[in-house]
Amino acid sequence: MAGKLLFKGMLAGLIASLLIFCFLRVFGEPPLERAIAFEEQAESAVPHAHAPEVAAAEPELVSRQTQAGFGLLTGVLAYGAAVGGLFAIAFAFANGRLGALGPRTTTLLLAAVGLIALVLVPALKYPPNPPAVGSGDTIDARTQLYFVMMGFSLFTAVAALITGRRLWMSLGDWRAFVLPAGVYVATIALALAALPSVNEVPETFPTDALWAFRAASLTGHVIFWAALAVAFAAIQTRSPKARSREHISA
Amino acid sequence: MSTLLQHQAKFSGSIATPAPIPLREVMPWALFGGLMMLLAIYFVGVEEGALSVFAGSYVHEYVHDARHLLGFPCH
Ligand SMILES: [Zn+2]
Numbered sequence: 001m002a003g004k005l006l007f008k009g010m011l012a013g014l015i016a017s018l019l020i021f022c023f024l025r026v027f028g029e030p031p032l033e034r035a036i037a038f039e040e041q042a043e044s045a046v047p048h049a050h051a052p053e054v055a056a057a058e059p060e061l062v063s064r065q066t067q068a069g070f071g072l073l074t075g076v077l078a079y080g081a082a083v084g085g086l087f088a089i090a091f092a093f094a095n096g097r098l099g100a101l102g103p104r105t106t107t108l109l110l111a112a113v114g115l116i117a118l119v120l121v122p123a124l125k126y127p128p129n130p131p132a133v134g135s136g137d138t139i140d141a142r143t144q145l146y147f148v149m150m151g152f153s154l155f156t157a158v159a160a161l162i163t164g165r166r167l168w169m170s171l172g173d174w175r176a177f178v179l180p181a182g183v184y185v186a187t188i189a190l191a192l193a194a195l196p197s198v199n200e201v202p203e204t205f206p207t208d209a210l211w212a213f214r215a216a217s218l219t220g221h222v223i224f225w226a227a228l229a230v231a232f233a234a235i236q237t238r239s240p241k242a243r244s245r246e247h248i249s250a
Numbered sequence: 251m252s253t254l255l256q257h258q259a260k261f262s263g264s265i266a267t268p269a270p271i272p273l274r275e276v277m278p279w280a281l282f283g284g285l286m287m288l289l290a291i292y293f294v295g296v297e298e299g300a301l302s303v304f305a306g307s308y309v310h311e312y313v314h315d316a317r318h319l320l321g322f323p324c325h
Contacts, residue, residue: 001271002279028319062311075294075316082290089280089287096270103268119321128321131314135325142323143300217319 005088008235013084014077016227020220021076028220029068031213035130036064038205042132084228087114091232098161099168104233111229117157119221122150125192128217130210133201142198152191160184295322 062071087110095106126146134142160180167176201210295317297303298310310317317324 002276005271006279006283024315024319029315032315032318061306061308062314067311067315071312072315072319075313076320078290078313079294079316079320082287082294085283085287089276089284092271092276092280093273096268100267123321126323128318129323130318131325133325134323139323139325140300143296146323213318217321220319221321 002089002092005092006085007088009084009086009088009091009232010081011084012228012231012235013080013082013087015231016084016224017076017080019227020080020224021073023223024072024076024216024220025068028213028216029072031209031216032068032130033064034206034209035132035213038202038209039132042202042204080224080228083114083224084232087111087228087232090114094161098165103236107229107233107236111225111232113157113161115222115225117153118150119218119225121153121188122146123214123218125149125195126198127214129201130213133205133210135200138198138200145195145198149191149195153188156184156187156191295320299324 090110091107094110095103098106098109101109126142126149160183163183164176164180167179292301293309294313298307299317300323314324
């Protein structure tokens, strides 16, 4: 049962990520290319800071064409299948345990929570950045901060969800939604204020390319979670009739 | 008993609250599956950046566009 569910989640994730591969290929690659052009221009403008042999020993491992094609496809598919699998695990825990919610409502609720807690809220503090924006020296700190923000956001959201369910049992009205949501927003506001900011955007970086890149990345995530929810619900709630017909014909 | 409830939930449509899958049944899948999924996300989002399992930077370079466009910190 749980194993089948995991497989269904991964399948839904693959479908959703195929969709956003197309989207990112069309809307994400152009600003990314512009960022790389900016980076190359900036590098050639400054007299080489690296020793010449270091610069020469940096061959192009993967061509830009592969990075923007199969590389992007592989990365997005792996990510999508994995997030879909984790989504199915969350669903296996939540389904039937969140009060009187049917599987479709639970799916939609979890997808909304996932999009907000894992993507939108972390992006408020650490937004997606195109190449040439982050420094190699700070990658460790930036990676840690990003995952701390994401982990904290997810933890707080799950706590709010569990609290909301309890309140719904005892109070049974709108307070069960408003109170945990309010506490979530307040806690996140504190975290946003407390965590250190990172701004490494070069002064001359084209602002419209930065904006287009971030918009494409976030829109991609919105499409992903919407498609994941729809695909998962569709796979989950295929009519029992169709299923038993399959059994008979198999 | 629980399978009977699940059976009923499955065939009564979306009217009834579905019977939850017993935690004992979910746990092994959650642990094993969860670990596999996180590993995949690690390779797309982090490998050969802040942390490295493999030497070199082939994995990083190959998934590089996905890493940036999915919002992971990079360069
Ligand atoms: Zn990069």
